[in-house]
Amino acid sequence: MIRIPNSSIEFMISVQGIRLTNRLYSSFTELIDQLIDICKSNNTDTDSKIKAIKLLGGIDEIKDRLITIQKFYLNNSNEIEKINDLVNEIFNNNSEKANKTIYKELVSMKYNDINIQQINVFYLQNKQHISLLSQLLLKQATDIANNQINTSKIKIYTMVCFLIIFFLFSILPIIMMIFKLSDAFSLIQKAILQLSNNDLNINLKENQRRFSFELDAIISSLIKLKNIQIEKHLLENKNQQLIHQLKLKSTTDYLTSISNRRAFLETIKHSSPEYFNHSSLAIIDIDNFKQINDKFGHASGDEVLIKFSQLLSLFFRKNDLFCRYGGEEFAILLHDCDHILAKNILEKLCTKVRYLSVALPSGEKIYFTISIGIAEMNNKFDINQTIIHADKALYHSKATGKDRVTVYTHEMAVY
Numbered sequence: 262m263i264r265i266p267n268s269s270i271e272f273m274i275s276v277q278g279i280r281l282t283n284r285l286y287s288s289f290t291e292l293i294d295q296l297i298d299i300c301k302s303n304n305t306d307t308d309s310k311i312k313a314i315k316l317l318g319g320i321d322e323i324k325d326r327l328i329t330i331q332k333f334y335l336n337n338s339n340e341i342e343k344i345n346d347l348v349n350e351i352f353n354n355n356s357e358k359a360n361k362t363i364y365k366e367l368v369s370m371k372y373n374d375i376n377i378q379q380i381n382v383f384y385l386q387n388k389q390h391i392s393l394l395s396q397l398l399l400k401q402a403t404d405i406a407n408n409q410i411n412t413s414k415i416k417i418y419t420m421v422c423f424l425i426i427f428f429l430f431s432i433l434p435i436i437m438m439i440f441k442l443s444d445a446f447s448l449i450q451k452a453i454l455q456l457s458n459n460d461l462n463i464n465l466k467e468n469q470r471r472f473s474f475e476l477d478a479i480i481s482s483l484i485k486l487k488n489i490q491i492e493k494h495l496l497e498n499k500n501q502q503l504i505h506q507l508k509l510k511s512t513t514d515y516l517t518s519i520s521n522r523r524a525f526l527e528t529i530k531h532s533s534p535e536y537f538n539h540s541s542l543a544i545i546d547i548d549n550f551k552q553i554n555d556k557f558g559h560a561s562g563d564e565v566l567i568k569f570s571q572l573l574s575l576f577f578r579k580n581d582l583f584c585r586y587g588g589e590e591f592a593i594l595l596h597d598c599d600h601i602l603a604k605n606i607l608e609k610l611c612t613k614v615r616y617l618s619v620a621l622p623s624g625e626k627i628y629f630t631i632s633i634g635i636a637e638m639n640n641k642f643d644i645n646q647t648i649i650h651a652d653k654a655l656y657h658s659k660a661t662g663k664d665r666v667t668v669y670t671h672e673m674a675v676y
């Protein structure tokens with residue numbers, strides 16, 4: 262069974278009431294017309310009489326239906342008193358009597374005494390009441406319709422609110438999830454970029470709650486990659502240190518910590534010959550070193566070598582090269598220094614060495630001297646040849662009494 266809402270019933274009844282009052286009004290008008298026709302034809306127009314009788318019956322029927330509507334409003338409407346008054350006005354005793362009189366007259370086919378004027382006035386009075394009743398019912402219908410519209414609006418707004426709330430509760434978590442995912446992806450992208458640029462300062466933490474196993478796996482892989490990179494960097498650093506140490510060992514004399522022969526010769530070979538123009542190469546040999554070893558022991562001999570190396574480091578300029586050439590021999594390259602100046606400088610070194618001593622635990626002191634041979638270089642020099650020349654000059658120093666400096670001359674070539 263279809264359940265019709267109360268407001269819809271009220272609306273339908275009001276509309277029905279309007280229709281009934283309209284019909285009532287037209288029935289009254291029609292009835293007057295018919296009565297006038299009957300009078301004009303001196304009561305011989307049977308058709309008009311029948312029509313008038315039908316109209317009277319119709320008016321009675323409309324009356325009953327209006328009274329039913331009136332009863333409905335007895336329970337439901339605030340306007341009930343007005344509707345009551347109007348219905349009673351229209352269908353009061355007088356009008357019922359008039360109707361019955363007209364009816365009887367018409368049925369008996371007499372209808373001679375009718376006063377058209379009187380009927381006209383009587384129905385004109387009712388015309389106003391009918392119009393008022395119609396307006397009242399129209400107002401009633403309009404109010405109900407407005408109420409229905411308002412109720413519908415409230416329902417629509419409630420539905421829209423419900424939809425918005427539903428949207429927020431169902432879509433918002435999805436939007437938040439999308440934002441979090443995009444956040445995670447941008448973190449991953451940033452981390453990948455950083456790692457590819459060798460920047461290990463990535464902002465990713467393991468066990469951080471994410472959305473999927475896949476993302477977690479990517480993040481932990483990136484963290485592993487970062488750790489591998491860190492280990493790789495540490496190993497590379499260690500390697501670099503080892504390479505540096507090896508390089509240092511291969512170019513440094515293990516005992517005296519000054520450059521060795523290899524480093525000395527490599528530096529000269531890798532420099533432009535012009536750089537050594539008017540420079541001098543000297544070979545220094547500690548005198549009677551075998552005796553020092555024999556007298557004071559090999560360790561004391563080592564101390565002498567170390568002490569002498571320290572003196573060389575203090576004595577020479579930054580751009581002079583020196584090395585332990587082998588055993589108790591040292592080589593020095595005095596940059597931008599001709600043989601005269603070189604002799605001068607190296608004689609000062611000889612003087613310094615004479616005053617240099619190594620103190621032994623026994624309280625004894627080891628004094629020693631050095632012999633030096635010098636060969637000047639020009640821009641066409643051959644390092645091996647220059648060394649041979651310096652060696653010959655050294656030999657000359659040794660042969661002529663040691664503790665002295667000799668500059669190579671061509672006469673020495675025969676040695």
Ligand SMILES: Nc1nc2c(ncn2[C@@H]2O[C@H](COP(=O)(O)OP(=O)(O)OP(=O)(O)O)[C@@H](O)[C@H]2O)c(=O)[nH]1
Pocket residue numbers: 516546547548549550551552554558559560561562563566587588589659
């Ligand atoms: N303590 C020590 N002795 C060394 C080292 N290298 C070489 N010697 C010694 O140095 C000595 C060199 O002796 P020689 O070549 O006879 O020369 P010298 O005794 O200095 O004699 P002159 O050159 O004529 O003055 C040898 O006994 C080598 O064993 C070293 O690193 N430490």
